[in-house]
Amino acid sequence: MGLEEKLPSGFALTTVEKLVGYMRKNSLWPATFGLACCAIEMMAVTTGRYDLARFGMEVFRGSPRQADLMIVAGRVSNKMAPVLRQVYDQMSEPKWVIAMGACASSGGMFNNYAIVQGVDHVVPVDIYLPGCPPRPEMLMDAIIKLHEEIKNAKLGINRAKIIKEVEAAALAAKPTIELKGLLA
């Protein structure tokens, strides 16, 4: 096709997109954001047996400005929701969110006036993780699935195009708060 045919073998060729995706996926910095019992399992993930350092993300940053992954671990009360949103806004782009556990994903068994019925009412969620609480392997599985998503993320014009599509879809979709039945 072009340059790659003239190069001797042994050269690794890739696009900037793939290179950036590869680097981003291997240097995620989670924010310390434990809200309830799921946080205990999140802490367990950094211990020797599970060792999140194998994925290059063992350091949970205390400051959201140094983090690019928010693991919402636990139920979010209505009072905590603005705080959660502020922490998310303070994180620098690009950023991702994992809703860990049933409560963060949908409100779980707490279907009442005090608990936000899923953090996707407040922030955009990339990966939903069921479980009450999910075992450390389940969180690692969610992180690996997120890595896959980050690895295939687009850049530049392609990214702008996808953002436009997502926005159009979000405007057309039913608001989360109006969802009925099992989706609520």
Place this chain on the structure above:
Amino acid sequence: MSELEPKRAIDGAAEESIHIPIAGPASLFTQLKGFWVTFAAQFKKVTTVQYPEVKEPTAPRFHGRHQLNRHPDGLEKCIGCELCAWACPADAIYVEGADNSDEQRYSPGERYGKVYQINYLRCIFCGLCIEACPTRALTMTNEYELADDSRKKLIFEKEDLLAPLRSGMLQPPHPYYPGTDDQDYYHGRVTEAHPSQEQK
């Protein structure tokens, strides 16, 4: 002496007994002792499980994803009674029953579960649905890798939950094993499908 000062030195006895050492660099021996702990750690057995490659088996009764079981000839065990949905503390299960007929038979007895959904974003894996199930149709597997990227994908339909057809099973709907009724199914007298059960 002001009014606010603590009155501990009234007798004068406690004054000379308190001695606070001045902080400074630790002795060489103390430092070496600390480094030794770090050094010796590299000869210890590694406890890390290399998760995505090596998967440690869970406890045998681990509460994982649900499964809807079948009778040995392939008929579904679920009778659509909704007891699991009633038992669920998180309202994660939705069941709609429908009537069996001799032409369209999905399970032994009168009724079967036509719609069966479990919302895994609500489910807390407590197992109360399994305790409630009168026919052992609903059980839990040890599968736990469930994370996904949308709410819709995490509502599992009946097709996702049903156990696979094993050898000797036929895809329902199909009639009873010849010469049996629902009681024979519940007493375990049907052990495999009969060729005549296959529906065209």
